Amino acid sequence: MNFPFFISKRYLFSKKSHNVINIISGISVVGVTVGTLALIVVLSVFNGFEDLVKSLYNSFNPDLLITVKEGKTFGDSEISRERIRQIPGVISFTEVIEENALLKFKSEQYIVTLKGVSNDFLYHNPLDSMLVDGEFILEKENISFAMMGYLVAYHLGIKINDFSNPVSVFIPKRTGKSLSTLDQSFNIKQIVPSSVFSVQQEMDSKYVIVPIGFTRDLLDYTNEITGIEIRLGKDADTDKIQGQVQKIAGDRFLVRNRFQQQELLYRIMKSEKWAIFFILTFIIIIAAFNVVGSLSMLILEKRKDIAILFSMGTDEGRIKKIFIHEGILITLIGTVSGLAIGFILCFLQMKTGLLKLGGDAGAFVIPYYPVKMQPADFLAVFGIVMVIGLGAAWYPVKQISGKYLHNRISGMLKSQ
Numbered sequence: 001m002n003f004p005f006f007i008s009k010r011y012l013f014s015k016k017s018h019n020v021i022n023i024i025s026g027i028s029v030v031g032v033t034v035g036t037l038a039l040i041v042v043l044s045v046f047n048g049f050e051d052l053v054k055s056l057y058n059s060f061n062p063d064l065l066i067t068v069k070e071g072k073t074f075g076d077s078e079i080s081r082e083r084i085r086q087i088p089g090v091i092s093f094t095e096v097i098e099e100n101a102l103l104k105f106k107s108e109q110y111i112v113t114l115k116g117v118s119n120d121f122l123y124h125n126p127l128d129s130m131l132v133d134g135e136f137i138l139e140k141e142n143i144s145f146a147m148m149g150y151l152v153a154y155h156l157g158i159k160i161n162d163f164s165n166p167v168s169v170f171i172p173k174r175t176g177k178s179l180s181t182l183d184q185s186f187n188i189k190q191i192v193p194s195s196v197f198s199v200q201q202e203m204d205s206k207y208v209i210v211p212i213g214f215t216r217d218l219l220d221y222t223n224e225i226t227g228i229e230i231r232l233g234k235d236a237d238t239d240k241i242q243g244q245v246q247k248i249a250g251d252r253f254l255v256r257n258r259f260q261q262q263e264l265l266y267r268i269m270k271s272e273k274w275a276i277f278f279i280l281t282f283i284i285i286i287a288a289f290n291v292v293g294s295l296s297m298l299i300l301e302k303r304k305d306i307a308i309l310f311s312m313g314t315d316e317g318r319i320k321k322i323f324i325h326e327g328i329l330i331t332l333i334g335t336v337s338g339l340a341i342g343f344i345l346c347f348l349q350m351k352t353g354l355l356k357l358g359g360d361a362g363a364f365v366i367p368y369y370p371v372k373m374q375p376a377d378f379l380a381v382f383g384i385v386m387v388i389g390l391g392a393a394w395y396p397v398k399q400i401s402g403k404y405l406h407n408r409i410s411g412m413l414k415s416q
Contacts, residue, residue, distance in 0.1 A: 327393020
């Protein structure tokens with residue numbers, strides 16, 4: 001057995017002459033355990049929330065979005081639908097027109113983003129699982145229907161499939177010159193809400209989805225569109241297909257994946273996660289001061305042992321390794337314990353929803369804290385805590401020098 005490791009293990013688990021050293025050693029292990037536990041649990045919860053937010057946005061945002069780099073609209077024949085549909089992995093090609101509009105229902109008014117979509121929007125779209133009321137339809141028997149965000153419907157006080165009270169949609173005329181009357185200033189059409197969806201507050205309070213022909217009539221468009229949404233199969237290679245679509249679209253167009261469509265949001269989530277990681281790392285550094293105290297007191301208690309070992313021929317490096325191993329053992333026990341307890345807590349949360357979100361559970365998308373464990377997080381936490389532990393062990397051990405050992409031996413000889 002490795003000699004320094006053998007001695008350090010005996011020092012760690014044997015009863016010291018000063019009981020306070022045992023207490024400080026125990027506190028050191030508990031401090032590292034709690035810090036590691038907190039770090040892995042918080043990172044896993046952040047992963048869970050990140051996945052939840054992504055799933056919510058992904059149910060509304062397409063895998064790829066094509067827009068024009070300059071201007072707002074382009075012709076629907078400028079990008080070949082057939083060539084893109086032939087790319088393996090592409091399952092939906094939806095032409096889109098987005099424009100701000102004013103909705104009026106009885107005495108209530110509300111400004112929304114009107115999103116006109118072609119029929120492909122209804123195919124393989126995860127938004128149908130986000131409906132809270134109604135049917136996932138846009139046209140039926142030559143009647144146009146609207147799918148509304150939950151907060152839009154709430155502000156207007158709308159009931160679905162109310163054919164006797166349709167919603168009026170107002171969009172300013174592009175060619176109107178006279179503003180003397182409402183009819184001359186706005187294009188006005190009426191539509192019946194068919195369903196209400198709830199995705200995320202930003203979408204719920206903003207979007208109303210209608211057939212693309214309905215939007216074209218309001219805007220006096222012929223073949224103009226503002227974007228093309230492309231959805232891909234589950235196992236499709238998004239980066240590869242994005243490159244292929246960009247090549248087909250040409251330099252005039254911009255093809256963005258889901259990350260690029262919500263780049264600021266994803267960067268903020270990543271920044272928050274790493275900020276919490278560094279904050280909790282500082283807490284672990286503070287906990288590591290217990291390791292420094294424990295080793296410093298142990299070195300003072302074992303001065304006679306150190307001097308005897310040195311006089312028997314043990315070199316300075318091996319003596320230092322004894323106490324470095326001691327610090328590493330304290331850190332290792334605390335780290336492994338923290339990771340194990342954290343894994344168990346996260347597993348229980350994933351399976352049983354042990355910790356609920358505060359307040360009214362109905363106000364949240366899910367009633368409990370989401371958790372997702374990632375092996376990379378466990379490795380990162382293990383690595384950073386062990387490095388901190390090694391640094392904490394090295395600081396008191398570096399005080400042991402040849403001069404110190406010679407002085408201890410001289411003191412022992414004089415006392416005899």
